[in-house]
Amino acid sequence: MRAIIMGSGRVGSRLAHLLYQQGYEVAVIDEQPNSFRRLDPTIDVLTVTGTAIDEDVLKEAGIEEADVFAAVTNRDNSNLMAAQIAKHRFNVGTVLVRIYDPVRGEIYQSIGLQTISPTTIIADIFFNEIIKQAQPASPAIAPTSQKETR
Amino acid sequence: MYIIVVGGGKIGYYLTKTLVNEGREVLLIEKDSKKVATYEERFGSVVVQGDGCEAATLEAAGAARADVLVAVTGDDEDNLVACQIAKAHYNVRRTICRVNNPKNERIIKDLGVDVTVDATNLMKDLIEQYIPERHMVHLLTMRHADLAIVEGRVTAGSPVLGKVISDVRFPARTVISAIVRQSQLLVASGSTRFEEGDEVIAISHREQEGELQTLFTGEQIVQI
Numbered sequence: 103m104r105a106i107i108m109g110s111g112r113v114g115s116r117l118a119h120l121l122y123q124q125g126y127e128v129a130v131i132d133e134q135p136n137s138f139r140r141l142d143p144t145i146d147v148l149t150v151t152g153t154a155i156d157e158d159v160l161k162e163a164g165i166e167e168a169d170v171f172a173a174v175t176n177r178d179n180s181n182l183m184a185a186q187i188a189k190h191r192f193n194v195g196t197v198l199v200r201i202y203d204p205v206r207g208e209i210y211q212s213i214g215l216q217t218i219s220p221t222t223i224i225a226d227i228f229f230n231e232i233i234k235q236a237q238p239a240s241p242a243i244a245p246t247s248q249k250e251t252r
Numbered sequence: 253m254y255i256i257v258v259g260g261g262k263i264g265y266y267l268t269k270t271l272v273n274e275g276r277e278v279l280l281i282e283k284d285s286k287k288v289a290t291y292e293e294r295f296g297s298v299v300v301q302g303d304g305c306e307a308a309t310l311e312a313a314g315a316a317r318a319d320v321l322v323a324v325t326g327d328d329e330d331n332l333v334a335c336q337i338a339k340a341h342y343n344v345r346r347t348i349c350r351v352n353n354p355k356n357e358r359i360i361k362d363l364g365v366d367v368t369v370d371a372t373n374l375m376k377d378l379i380e381q382y383i384p385e386r387h388m389v390h391l392l393t394m395r396h397a398d399l400a401i402v403e404g405r406v407t408a409g410s411p412v413l414g415k416v417i418s419d420v421r422f423p424a425r426t427v428i429s430a431i432v433r434q435s436q437l438l439v440a441s442g443s444t445r446f447e448e449g450d451e452v453i454a455i456s457h458r459e460q461e462g463e464l465q466t467l468f469t470g471e472q473i474v475q476i
Contacts, residue, residue: 155329156355179305179329182336186363205307206333209341 104168106131106194108154108184109175113200115140117172118147126170129163154184157191165192174200182206185215253277256318256344258304258334259325260287263350267324272298279313305333307341315342324350328360335365388465393458400458404468406450411470418442420467423460429453 105121107114110132118128122145129148132138138149152159154173165171171188173181178201185199199217201207207217255271257264260282271278272295281304282288288301302309304323315321321338323331328351335347351357351370360368381389381403392401406413412420417428417440431438432451438444446452456464 156353157359158355177329179327179333183329183332183359187359190362191359203306206305206337209307209337213336213340 103127103170104164105129105170105172106160106163106165106168106188108132108171108173108181110134110137110140110149111174111176112140113174114172115142117174118142119145121170122147127164129168131159131163132175153180155180155187157187160184160187160192165194168192168194170194170196170198172198172200176202178203178206182210182215189215253319254314254317255279255320255322256281256304256310256313256315256338258321258323258331259350260284260291260299261324261326263324265291267322268298269295281309281313305330305337307337310334310337310342315344318342318344320344320346320348322348322350326352328352328356332356332360332363332365335360336363339364339366388461388468390461391453398458399455400461402454402456402461402464404452404454404464406446406448406452406468408448409470410446410448410468412446412467413448414446416443416445420446422454422467423456423463425457426460426464427455429455 104127107118107128107130110130114130118130119142122128129150130138130141131150131152131154133151133153135151141147141149148163150159150163154160165188171185171194173185175181181199181201185197188194189197197216199210199215201210201217201219202221204219204222207219211217253276255276255278257268257278257280260280264280264282268278268280278298280291280299281302282291282299283301283303285301288299291299300313304310315338318338321335321344323334325331331349335349338344339347346366348367348369349360349365351360351368354370354372357368357370357373377390389403390400391403394400422428428440430453431440431444433447433449452468454464
């Protein structure tokens with residue numbers, strides 16, 4: 103399986119690591135070659151410098167044979183445009199887009215794009231944690247399970 | 253008619269100014285509050301500060317009753333998203349998108365934007381019209397039907413020279429619309445005879461442009 107990750111930030115480099123360990127062939131695209139420093143040097147990933155809204159850059163990263171495209175830069179609109187190129191032009195099966203603006207995420211979800219909003223997810227986690235700690239009836243569950251993931 | 257302009261750079265500024273002067277109802281959305289303040293001084297309250305890709309901004313701008321949204325920022329991805337949200341969420345009938353990188357024009361059209369404006373290609377086409385050796389000029393592409401308006405010049409070597417229109421085997425889906433002869437406009441009919449120097453305006457399917465070109469230039473066009 104081949105995965106292309108757009109954006110070599112903290113999320114992108116972490117995702118590259120996880121997918122590589124899962125046995126994926128991974129390519130990472132970033133406009134700033136400096137960002138590739140975040141990639142784990144022990145894993146073998148293809149790095150492509152350029153903007154992922156450019157079809158030639160996507161082809162260089164192997165979009166024509168890709169099974170997965172994940173757009174995780176911090177620019178919502180670039181993520182949206184690149185993801186739509188991956189989905190509609192190159193028919194990539196799994197296309198996921200990170201979007202900070204939850205409303206924009208919902209609108210694109212309604213027109214068939216799979217969007218993930220860290221804003222909503224993190225707010226929910228914080229909210230649930232606050233509510234749990236405010237209710238002394240069930241104190242033991244949350245803190246221990248959180249520690250194990252570290 | 254209510255028009256929303258996204259992006260207050262030079263194009264957005266002059267477009268808004270022109271529309272205001274024509275008495276149109278127009279609203280310009282610009283991110284930079286300094287620009288917004290300057291523009292407000294010049295045209296009054298037709299400028300709002302905000303991100304035209306954000307639903308909240310578009311909502312406040314009354315996008316739901318807008319007839320046209322024009323996105324003219326310097327970033328193609330921002331223009332695309334503003335147009336798509338206007339279309340998908342607010343049912344804006346006509347979305348017009350400025351294309352900065354000519355490579356993006358095709359995909360932006362394919363992703364549902366009604367009209368794309370690519371200054372680079374427009375200028376290239378205009379330059380080509382003035383290359384004297386060219387006997388066939390592409391004037392305009394009509395996007396919905398994949399049709400093009402082209403202009404052919406009849407020269408001494410043109411296969412059509414001296415023939416009447418009904419005798420020429422034009423490619424299918426081609427209409428000879430008009431002929432400009434010595435600066436006079438002639439409406440083409442089946443009995444019109446081609447003369448040297450005629451400028452022939454035709455509507456043709458884009459795939460047939462090459463075949464049509466051969467009829468005017470006599471050259472075989474190699475399809476790449």
